[in-house]
Amino acid sequence: MYESLLVITDALPYILEGSLVTVGIVLGAMGIGLFFGVPVAVIQVYAPKALRLVAGAYVWFFRGIPVLVLLFLFYFGLFSLLGFNISAFFAAVIVLGLRGVAYQSQIFRGSILSLPQGQIKAARALGMSDLKAIQSIILPQALRLSIPGWSNEYSIVLKDSAIAFVLGTSEIMSRTHFVASRTYEHLPLYLTAGAVFFALTTMGVRALRILEKRVSLPGYSAHS
Amino acid sequence: MRRIYFLLFLGLGLVMVNSQSTWAEKTYINGIDANFPPFAFVNKSGEPDGFDVKAADWIAQEMGFEVEHRPMDWDGIIPNLLAKKIDFIASGMSITPERDIKVDFTIPYWTITQVFVVGEDSGLTVDSILHGDKTLGVQRGTSEAEWLKEQAKEKGWKFTLRYYDSAPMAVADVVNGRIDAAAMDDAPAADAVRKRPVKILGTFGMEPEKFGYAVREEDDQLLQTLNDGLRRLMKDPYWQELIETYKPGE
Numbered sequence: 001m002y003e004s005l006l007v008i009t010d011a012l013p014y015i016l017e018g019s020l021v022t023v024g025i026v027l028g029a030m031g032i033g034l035f036f037g038v039p040v041a042v043i044q045v046y047a048p049k050a051l052r053l054v055a056g057a058y059v060w061f062f063r064g065i066p067v068l069v070l071l072f073l074f075y076f077g078l079f080s081l082l083g084f085n086i087s088a089f090f091a092a093v094i095v096l097g098l099r100g101v102a103y104q105s106q107i108f109r110g111s112i113l114s115l116p117q118g119q120i121k122a123a124r125a126l127g128m129s130d131l132k133a134i135q136s137i138i139l140p141q142a143l144r145l146s147i148p149g150w151s152n153e154y155s156i157v158l159k160d161s162a163i164a165f166v167l168g169t170s171e172i173m174s175r176t177h178f179v180a181s182r183t184y185e186h187l188p189l190y191l192t193a194g195a196v197f198f199a200l201t202t203m204g205v206r207a208l209r210i211l212e213k214r215v216s217l218p219g220y221s222a223h224s
Numbered sequence: 225m226r227r228i229y230f231l232l233f234l235g236l237g238l239v240m241v242n243s244q245s246t247w248a249e250k251t252y253i254n255g256i257d258a259n260f261p262p263f264a265f266v267n268k269s270g271e272p273d274g275f276d277v278k279a280a281d282w283i284a285q286e287m288g289f290e291v292e293h294r295p296m297d298w299d300g301i302i303p304n305l306l307a308k309k310i311d312f313i314a315s316g317m318s319i320t321p322e323r324d325i326k327v328d329f330t331i332p333y334w335t336i337t338q339v340f341v342v343g344e345d346s347g348l349t350v351d352s353i354l355h356g357d358k359t360l361g362v363q364r365g366t367s368e369a370e371w372l373k374e375q376a377k378e379k380g381w382k383f384t385l386r387y388y389d390s391a392p393m394a395v396a397d398v399v400n401g402r403i404d405a406a407a408m409d410d411a412p413a414a415d416a417v418r419k420r421p422v423k424i425l426g427t428f429g430m431e432p433e434k435f436g437y438a439v440r441e442e443d444d445q446l447l448q449t450l451n452d453g454l455r456r457l458m459k460d461p462y463w464q465e466l467i468e469t470y471k472p473g474e
Binding site for chain 2: 010013014017072075076080085087088165166167168170174175177178179180181182183184186
């Protein structure tokens with residue numbers, strides 16, 4: 001028992017260092033997802049049919065393939081074929097990000113569809129272009145409504161990021177694995193890794209909860 | 225809004241270009257399976273360590289190049305080499321005909337035998353594992369996993385193979401009593417015996433194998449450098465020192 005504790009205290013700094021890598025992957029992937037997910041959602045709701053089909057195909061592709069297969073496909077296949085020699089870390093960020101675009105776009109799409117679409121007509125009556133109406137009327141509401149779904153997405157991506165260790169990134173799981181191989185204290189070490197993930201999930205979800213309250217508009221919420 | 229998008233794009237681009245330009249130095253990257261003590265592992269301070277790691281360090285210094293050890297998953301280590309994510313593999317890799325088709329190997333530097341590991345108090349013998357209705361743990365993607373699978377089919381052995389990410393995980397399951405035995409190289413088996421309540425049962429009929437460093441087939445120059453380095457290292461007193469420090473032979 002005492003020995004197990006000693007192994008954990010020895011390994012903790014090393015594993016915690018890995019949480020920086022994990023957080024980096026998650027922030028990057030969530031960033032890419034947000035950056036492209038919003039336009040994809042807008043396209044899926046408002047764009048002409050041809051564009052909608054393209055966006056739909058993208059979402060269909062990235063939601064239909066396991067993330068492990070995507071990682072191998074891009075890291076060993078596509079990126080190499082195109083001549084990019086990017087690091088495992090960036091490959092993980094990009095692949096989880098591209099997949100995030102697909103998932104996040106559906107969160108935003110749901111929020112957009114939950115809004116009364118008469119608002120666009122009202123905006124047109126005021127002389128706004130559709131794009132302007134989407135940007136200043138629809139999105140500010142939809143993004144606020146998306147925060148709960150987005151926080152769910154965060155907790156999923158955080159844990160999915162552990163799979164990046166197959167490419168050779170040294171995030172939380174791979175580091176835990178290495179220490180366990182040297183010390184044979186598998187159970188206490190994986191419990192430690194679980195606790196680190198738990199803390200990261202809790203912190204992120206809390207922060208998003210605070211954001212949700214901060215940006216909420218008085219008298220306006222999903223259930224009013 | 226649009227400006228934010230533009231700036232983010234620019235930022236992302238810069239980061240990627242930067243990460244590429246650090247590549248150009250004359251540094252060779254050694255991919256290691258850090259779940260393979262005593263040949264390669266991550267030590268207490270979080271640094272790559274082990275027999276192969278220290279040997280590669282010595283060779284790098286002797287032959288005048290920089291080496292960076294990158295721990296990665298064993299399953300993906302040859303794809304990583306072929307995709308040029310790493311430049312060579314000095315990490316207890318057995319020279320096998322299948323691997324030799326895809327990569328080139330240096331001269332052999334170590335001979336290894338494969339053994340069964342069982343619980344300390346187990347009454348099993350090699351024969352009872354091979355012929356009985358037992359469960360046997362192996363590391364996925366290893367030569368012993370391949371050999372056991374093929375031979376079992378040929379000879380009608382009845383054990384069930386369970387696949388693990390690493391030999392230590394298979395040992396952990398032997399200790400847990402979830403599998404009857406685990407097959408692995410003798411060196412990690414000896415490492416396990418030093419740390420866990422298990423014993424080595426002995427070899428099970430597989431021919432001894434030789435370890436070599438793997439490089440891409442087109443990298444003739446690196447292959448020659450590593451070969452020269454290995455020859456010099458094995459004549460140097462440091463070689464014995466390494467063997468005494470990491471005890472890969474016990």
